[in-house]
Amino acid sequence: MQAWSVEEATVLWNRPVARDTWRMALQAPRLADRIRPGQFLMLRLANGRSDPLLARPYALYDVVRLGSTGDAIGVEIVYLVVGKQTRLLTELRPGETAVVWGPLGNGFDAIPPARHLLLVAGGIGQTPFYAFAAERTGVRHYGAEQRTELAEAVVLCYGARSSDLLACVDDFSRLPIEVVLCTDDGSAGRRGLVTEAAAEWLDRPGNWVVVGCGPEPMLRALQQLCGRRGVPCYLSLEVPMACGFGACFSCAVPVRLGGAVDYRRCCLDGPVFDASEVVF
Amino acid sequence: MTASRVDLTVRVGPLRLQNPILLASGTCGYVYELAAAVPVQRLGGVIPKTVTLQPRAGNPPPRTVETACGLLNSIGLDNDGIDHFLDHHLPRLSTLGVPLIVNVAGKAPEEFARLCERIDRVADVVAAIELNLSCPNVAGGIDFAVRPELTEGVLRRCRAATGLPLIAKLTPNVTDIAAIGQAAEQGGATAISAINTVLGMAVDWRRRRPRLGAGLGGLSGPAIKPIALRCVWQLCRAVSCPVIGIGGIQSIDDVMEFLVAGATAVQIGTATFYDPACAVRLVDQLPGAVAELGATSVRDIVGSLRFRQ
């Protein structure tokens, strides 16, 4: 069991970046020092309220570093406003506090080093990919250990319903990666499903490893696509969680292990799973 | 009275606990998960998830739904069975440096007794057994704690199977919890813990479906505290064994309310999910609150509730 900790975190900034999508930085040095790409944190509003009662999980988007020294002082998350807590999150002002705990989950360290990485994001599922792509291209590093297995090529296929929902595209575009945008209505990038774009990239030569994060139909399509082609595929799953640290057994994910189906805790054994094990 | 001189120790039958703050079953996993961040050895005791004789996969997701000031769950006793518990979890649990209370559930009185026998063989690392007589989430399982004679029957079988202290955990989903408590005591319970979750439901009207995978679930959290306090008070008047209070506890005021109402100790449940260090903080705050009543010991305030004449 990896060490995690609880911190009262001060909001550094919190601003809209796309339709219903906000980007927030929280000062939380203990978390920032250790969290790795693909891991997540739990966030609870600190004002002692009982509704919403529970914390919510958010992926690490990026770590905030202090200018010259480069010390990790905070974390950034990017969130889509969908319900009770995310609506209240938009009201947090710099200087106000929230309680956070982490780092949680296995993160993308569960994925072996890959020469050619194809990242497939649907909607808000893009959030864990910035840190991952930045690290595997050698642009940034996260956590105590300096990892060095760089990828030769990283491609991000990022799909959303329409252009106004695409968030943080500038960040991705500044990385030495290929960014392929897709929208359902053709308002930005190619018109069509992100999985179609992904399938075309897999036709190109390379030792592809596919990593997906997004809505369930997209993940299921990726699982099938990669299964048919015998391409290694990993999925970062979003399931409701009550605690995030393994105590409640709510975030059960059905997995196939040696023929039998059993549940695994998404928060401890995931959120990143080998797609061939996940039962949708 | 100064807070630094307050005696926090309590007795649950032959069991002496360094303080009355315990972690409730099913809300602290197998404890090691929480121990990675929180000093659980400072607590009075911990109670891992219910163990059954055979492995159980648990209920289909979604297994929890948040409600106003509460949480509905239908985990369904997801666990790998007693063999795995003894081989895999117990060695780890016994190194945590905190009294361990093992919570068990069976589909029949014989199953409860067999579980108690197995745990009795490792009695050197187990402080007590809590009998989950009342899990509302298990289809086909009998809810023993809804009928006094069934409750007493399970207790008698277990009492014969082990010398360890037995804590009977009761459900609030009954007409007369005092009668169930008396039956448990009659059957040989060392103590009674109450309450388990309150049977509830959540509906997604747009899809015309229940929100929980299992349909019904158990409500916990701040929303159920008044029900829990009422049950604890009724039990304390009806039995002479210690009562352990559970239900919606998240603050030191909540702890004090249960103690004054008659609870010898309390268990922290859902609060651990949304405030992982809650129980340990309550241990820190307890001496000050006890001192505020002019008492020198937690034991002096237990059951000191007064009704206006």
Ligand SMILES: Cc1cc2nc3c(=O)[nH]c(=O)nc-3n(C[C@H](O)[C@H](O)[C@H](O)COP(=O)(O)OP(=O)(O)OC[C@H]3O[C@@H](n4cnc5c(N)ncnc54)[C@H](O)[C@@H]3O)c2cc1C
């Ligand atoms: C590991 C992990 C990482 C995540 N990272 C991010 C992220 O970086 N950015 C982001 O915006 N969101 C992320 N999420 C999803 C986020 O946790 C939910 O959107 C959030 O809990 C919604 O809270 P709410 O109170 O606003 O909504 P609620 O009022 O609780 O629910 C509103 C609606 O959202 C649904 N819902 C609730 N929780 C989830 C969930 N976990 N997954 C899918 N649907 C849900 C509910 O069923 C309901 O229909 C992540 C989830 C996980 C498990």
Ligand SMILES: Cc1cc2nc3c(=O)[nH]c(=O)nc-3n(C[C@H](O)[C@H](O)[C@H](O)COP(=O)(O)O)c2cc1C
């Ligand atoms: C997710 C969840 C799982 C639970 N699992 C168990 C269990 O396995 N065995 C048990 O005896 N009680 C179980 N309970 C009940 C709690 O131990 C406790 O009795 C109840 O939640 C009320 O306390 P609270 O309001 O502080 O949570 C569970 C409760 C929750 C919320």
